[in-house]
Amino acid sequence: MAYKPQFYPGSTSVGINRRKHMSGNIDKLRDIPEADVVAIMGHRAPGADYASTHPPLKEMGEPDCPVRQLVAPTAGAAAGDRVRYSQWTDSMYFAPSIPYFRSYWGAINCKGCDPGTLSGRQIIEARERDIEDYTKAQYDSEVTDVALCSMRGCTVHGHSLRLEENGMQFDMLARTEMGADGNVYAVKDQVGIPLDKKINLGKAMSEAEAKKRTTIFRFDGVPMGGKVGERKFDEAIEMTHHMWERRSKWGYRPE
Amino acid sequence: MAVKHTKKLFIKALNKKFGKDFDLAGQKVEYKRLGPEQNARKREFMEYAKKLEGKRGMTGYNPYVHAGGIPLGQRQLVPYKLSSTEYVVEGDDLHFVNNPAMQQMWDDIRRTIIVGLDMAHEVLQKRLGKEVTPETINNYLEILNHAMPGAAVVQEHMVETHPGLVDDCNVRVFTGDDALADEIDDQYKIDINKMFPEDQAETIKAAIGKTSWQAVHIPTIVVRSCDGGTTSRWSAMQLSMTFIDAYNMCAGEAAVADLAYAAKHAAVLHMSDMLPARRARGPNNPGGLSFGYMADMVQTSRVKPQDPVYVSLNVVAAGSMLYDQIWLGSYMSGGVGFTQYATAAYTNDVLDDFSYYGVDYAVDKFGGFAKAPATIDVAKELATEVTLYGIEQYEAFPTLLEDHFGGSQRAAVLAAASGITSAIASGHSQIGLAGWYLSMLLHKEAWGRLGFFGYDLQDQCGPTNVFSYQSDEGNPLELRGANYPNYAMNVGHQGEYAGITSAAHAGRMDAFAVSPLIKVTFANPGLVFDWANIRDCFGKGGAREFRAAGERSLVMPAV
Structure with missing residues (x-):
């Protein structure tokens, strides 16, 4: 019988969405042009050559190594690209993804990447042409809502702040803005440098849509443990209890 | 059941911070983006910096130099209420450089030695x-x-x-x-x-x-x-x-x-141990100070022993300030971020609310302080209840979430409340520690985020060292300290561990946690810092009402 990863427990929409994110089987919601994604990332001008840190692997004469023979290099590694990043800030008010699930998505589905997880930002580093692909995949898919999530290389403050009145996540550097036409526009790159032109990122999700697609447990959405006085444990809690108990007992008596 | 315990002590602080008539539950707001001018202390800093410019002959403090030319202070800058006190001060007043009481607390430790007669x-x-x-x-x-x-x-x-x-x-x-x-x-x-x-x-x-x-x-x-x-x-x-x-x-x-x-x-007792060469500090420096000693230095246990939560939270305050702001924040690193981590644990009555909720729940369930059996099941029940309660408060009060804007702040507060509750309920610091780690895992699972990278290391592998018998990792919490292997680099933890240590003994109504000598020494009325009222004293320092020792103005020209 072929192994089928289960990824995550629970029968709530949050559990189901978490499984979807981890599996990589995610819905595509929009199509932001590659050149626009590259411009927002801000590492190279769209259309410019990739900077490299070493010659293409084929020209380097790699040593006779069984691991190298088993693992095909990513396009970026094969070309010798430098390592660059994209970093996301996801609002706690029902953003579709949350830092650990962006990381799990990356670690499971993106070859040659290095995810880093914090509370207010989540970074993935990879060879430049690879990270561009991974970033576009995030931008285009249901893991991202253009109002509740944004790419922020620095000054990321905002994930836990109240939303702006128009539903946008707070961003000190105002890298995105809500247009009069109801579309969200990127006006600055990841680190806050103004773009040559505004980039249309499309419409934000409605609150109902964000709640449907979110991976965060919240008391006013899908609670993980019910509410005060009305406890009802999601399977995620039972899993966590199990893991914690095993780890604690193993420390006392490793077997 | 637990609903009756929901005191929401933090609401008073939030009203003071955001304004009495402010809708604390609103999830959306108009950000006025007022910049540094919105805050009295920032204005004072800018005015003073201007005076210094001529004197120094070079530029200095200027919050307008931030990336992209956008000045700092785009969100609402709000003051801080020292928990369980009436002191409301600016965040800047709680940086130890601006707070002479905080400096004196540390000075009182490092200038102390106990010598047998x-x-x-x-x-x-x-x-x-x-x-x-x-x-x-x-x-x-x-x-x-x-x-x-x-x-x-x-x-x-x-x-x-x-x-x-x-x-x-x-x-x-x-x-x-x-x-x-x-x-x-x-x-x-x-x-x-x-x-x-x-x-x-x-x-x-x-x-x-x-x-x-x-x-x-x-x-x-x-x-x-x-x-x-x-x-x-x-x-x-x-x-x-x-x-x-x-x-x-x-x-x-x-x-x-x-x-x-x-x-x-x-016949000498140092306040803290010498550190290994790679950290290069002598005795009586904060890195070698054990959580048990920290718990004993704080004197709240002798002035308000009937309230073990209050006792523990004063220890948390002392520990957070010393271990986070001074030790990790300055000896080991530098800058301003560490103050933001630490203040979450002793301001705005948030940790107070979560801890009293948990301890009330435990007292109802087990019949008093230190009455619960010291078992992993007790830690499981209490830490789960307290963590879920705290998470719900952050969600129900967006201004509370905004106040603890970083995951590390929230993680420290939720886990500390869980640990303090479990420790007071069982009278056992290791059960408190087990509650701490469960809270971390539950928090991460609920919100898909925790703190900065260090939380991945220390808190996700932490449960394995709670009951470990291995010599370098299995110490009772009382004997662990800032230089315990897994704890040596992570802000938002050490003060809380000291608080959990204290909680176990406060719950048992013990006279001291580890050392009667330390406990008596810091009862000395001749000390400058007020060791029985830590948070109050920090408030005095922030309000510029505290006179520290070590002053040099006596032998210098007047400013």
């Missing part, structure tokens, strides 16, 4: 045939309180320190022997019977027995110029000179070396 008395009596009586001890203490600040004895009249610069220096003795204590001049003793509730005094005196000790506090200005490693040396020199004077010894005889050896090594 019995070994010296044995040398005097058995080797030198001197008579030691209450009268000679009182005479010795009078000389010592002249010499310890840096004044001359024995060697004619030498260079001395100005009494006005070193007036915080003092030495008092204490003993578990009531008969001896009665003979000591009141000004020179820490009166255990007077300073502690009766039951605590009896326990402490029984633990100390007939031994007698000197609580030595050298001048603040000395440790600010040198460091904590100085304290035992400074103290030993003045102790030895005083013995020579008080007991008419020969200044050069070998017995003096015995007295010095006792004062420096054989």
Whole structure:
């Protein structure tokens, strides 16, 4: 019988969405042009050559190594690209993804990447042409809502702040803005440098849509443990209890 | 069931911060993006920086130099209420550089050394045939309180320190022997019977027995110029000179070396251990300070023992400030971020609310403090309830979430409340620690985020060291400290661990956590910092009402 990863427990929409994110089987919601994604990332001008840190692997004469023979290099590694990043800030008010699930998505589905997880930002580093692909995949898919999530290389403050009145996540550097036409526009790159032109990122999700697609447990959405006085444990809690108990007992008596 | 415990103590603070009529539950707001001008303290900084510009001949503080030309302060900058006090101060007032009370708290630790008297008395009596009586001890203490600040004895009249610069220096003795204590001049003793509730005094005196000790506090200005490693040396020199004077010894005889050896090594208790070479700090520096000692230094347990949450939270405040703001934030790193981490644990009554909720729940369930069995199931139930409660409060009050804007702040507060609850309920610090780690895992699972990278290391593998029997990782929490292997790099933890340590003993109504000597020494009324009211004293410091020692203005031209 072929192994089928289960990824995550629970029968709530949050559990189901978490499984979807981890599996990589995610819905595509929009199509932001590659050149626009590259411009927002801000590492190279769209259309410019990739900077490299070493010659293409084929020209380097790699040593006779069984691991190298088993693992095909990513396009970026094969070309010798430098390592660059994209970093996301996801609002706690029902953003579709949350830092650990962006990381799990990356670690499971993106070859040659290095995810880093914090509370207010989540970074993935990879060879430049690879990270561009991974970033576009995030931008285009249901893991991202253009109002509740944004790419922020620095000054990321905002994930836990109240939303702006128009539903946008707070961003000190105002890298995105809500247009009069109801579309969200990127006006600055990841680190806050103004773009040559505004980039249309499309419409934000409605609150109902964000709640449907979110991976965060919240008391006013899908609670993980019910509410005060009305406890009802999601399977995620039972899993966590199990893991914690095993780890604690193993420390006392490793077997 | 638990609904009745929901006191929401933080609402008063949020009203003070955001305005009384503000909708604390609103999830959306108009950000006015007022920049640094919206805050009185930032305005003061900018005005002062302008004055300095001409004087310095170069630029300095300027919050308008931020990336993209957008000034800092785009969100609403709100003040902080010191938990359980009426003090409301700006965040800047809680950076230790701006807060003299915080500095004094640390100074009071590093300038303190405890030296036994019995070994010296044995040398005097058995080797030198001197008579030691209450009268000679009182005479010795009078000389010592002249010499310890840096004044001359024995060697004619030498260079001395100005009494006005070193007036915080003092030495008092204490003993578990009531008969001896009665003979000591009141000004020179820490009166255990007077300073502690009766039951605590009896326990402490029984633990100390007939031994007698000197609580030595050298001048603040000395440790600010040198460091904590100085304290035992400074103290030993003045102790030895005083013995020579008080007991008419020969200044050069070998017995003096015995007295010095006792004062420096054989009968001395440092406040913290020396650190390994890679961290390169001597004794009496914060990195070697155990959580148990920290719990004993804080004196809330003797003034409000009936409220173990209050006791524990004062320890959290002291520990967060010292370990996070001063140790990790400055010795080990630098800058401003560490203050933001630490203040979450002692401002705005948030940790108070979560902890009282948990302890009320536990008391209802188990019938009192320290009544629950010390089992993993107790930690599981309590930490789960407290963590879910806290998470719900952050979600229901967006301004609360905004106030604890970083995951590390929330993680520290949720886990501390879980740990303190579990420790008070069971009277066992290791059960508290187990509750801490479960809270971390539940929090991460609920929101898909925790703290910064360090939380991945320390908190996700942490449960395995709670009950470990391996020597380098299995210590009781009381004996762990800032340099415990997994704890050495992570802000937002060490003060809370000290609080959990304290909680176990506060729940049991213990007189002390680890050391009766530390507990009595910090009951010394001659200390400058208020060790019984940590948060209140930080508030005084922030409100510019606190006078610290170690001041140099006496010997400098007026500003």
